[in-house]
Amino acid sequence: MGGVDSPHEPDDLPDGLLVAGPDGKVLVFNAAAARITGIDAAGALGRDFRDVLPLHDAEGRDWWKCLEPYEGLVTRVRHPERSLYMTGGTELLVTAGYRRDEDGRVVRFTVSLRDAAHRARQERDRADLVSTVAHELRSPLTSVKGFTATLLAKWTRFNDDQKRVMLETVNADADRVTRLITELLDVSRIEAGRLEMHRQVVDLAEEVRKIIAGRIAAGDPEDRFRFEVRGEFPELWLDPDKIDQIVGNLVENAVRHGAGTVTIVMEPDAHKEGAAVSVRDEGEGIPPEAAQRVFRQFWRGPGGNRRGGTGLGLYIVKGLVEAHGGTITVRRAPGGGAEFRFTVPAGGPDYQS
Numbered sequence: 001m002g003g004v005d006s007p008h009e010p011d012d013l014p015d016g017l018l019v020a021g022p023d024g025k026v027l028v029f030n031a032a033a034a035r036i037t038g039i040d041a042a043g044a045l046g047r048d049f050r051d052v053l054p055l056h057d058a059e060g061r062d063w064w065k066c067l068e069p070y071e072g073l074v075t076r077v078r079h080p081e082r083s084l085y086m087t088g089g090t091e092l093l094v095t096a097g098y099r100r101d102e103d104g105r106v107v108r109f110t111v112s113l114r115d116a117a118h119r120a121r122q123e124r125d126r127a128d129l130v131s132t133v134a135h136e137l138r139s140p141l142t143s144v145k146g147f148t149a150t151l152l153a154k155w156t157r158f159n160d161d162q163k164r165v166m167l168e169t170v171n172a173d174a175d176r177v178t179r180l181i182t183e184l185l186d187v188s189r190i191e192a193g194r195l196e197m198h199r200q201v202v203d204l205a206e207e208v209r210k211i212i213a214g215r216i217a218a219g220d221p222e223d224r225f226r227f228e229v230r231g232e233f234p235e236l237w238l239d240p241d242k243i244d245q246i247v248g249n250l251v252e253n254a255v256r257h258g259a260g261t262v263t264i265v266m267e268p269d270a271h272k273e274g275a276a277v278s279v280r281d282e283g284e285g286i287p288p289e290a291a292q293r294v295f296r297q298f299w300r301g302p303g304g305n306r307r308g309g310t311g312l313g314l315y316i317v318k319g320l321v322e323a324h325g326g327t328i329t330v331r332r333a334p335g336g337g338a339e340f341r342f343t344v345p346a347g348g349p350d351y352q353s
Helices: 031-037 063-067 116-157 160-192 204-217 240-257 315-321
Strands: 016-020 026-029 078-085 091-100 106-115 224-228 264-270 276-280 328-333 338-345
Touching: 016 031, 016 276, 031 106, 091 116, 106 116, 116 160, 160 276, 160 315, 204 224, 204 240, 204 264, 204 276, 240 264, 240 276, 240 315, 240 338
Parallel strands: 224 264
Antiparallel strands: 016 026, 016 106, 078 091, 091 106, 264 276, 276 338, 328 338
């Protein structure tokens, strides 16, 4: 791993960077390193890196004495990431690399630093996801297993109506498991940045009408919904399946957590280069202090986890909107409930150069 010669480029890096020269004196201590460690960058320059950034392992051993960067094996090229601790107990994720001359002497020793708190949060999120999935899967699978076993063991004891009720319950629970697995796959693709977009010209207003018609066909009263289209729109190149998922999730959220009429408004975006869709309800709304959390995993609306749901829907919606190059926000609706508003640019076909 080589050193960094420009005094400006290191400050553009998201990770902390310390570079020491052949004498062990600090040549680079970037802004991210100062932020992560709390060490003054200007005061670090020119000092021995071991004095600037004393690090210890989990057993309290001085890591630089254990490592001996300048005296160790000349075959060393880099050190893989590991958790180390500053004097005050702050945990850092540290990697290191060497640039050597023809004789194997160290001419640059580069240390990369990351805040371990971010990884800890990711690990907690994954643990929460596993726990949520296990909990959400257990209920429908227990139901499926119970009804199936009962039907197999006592088929002749039930009349046709009883069998139908049991099979309809099994079918509904199987659909619930399928939806959950689909959500998990979406979460995985969003986190990995692997969402595949299949763009085509989409009549966004017609897609919204289909979502509303589907809700009405499923039993929601027709007067529960109002749809308004305002203005003219450019040709919109969108992924129709993902747009259906976005609108469907937002309408489902408004029906489940809101009250009164669900109003959907479609209008040109602020720059008249795409479309903006607002989904409003007349319920309790979202407290201002919760507005920044609604798009995180496992957020649930007012009333906690009542009426089910994994708390992944709005997180997925945000990922799908951003995959289109759009944005999504939440605020208080004019009627007092919540208003989710997302924008999508006109875009173009995937094969455009």
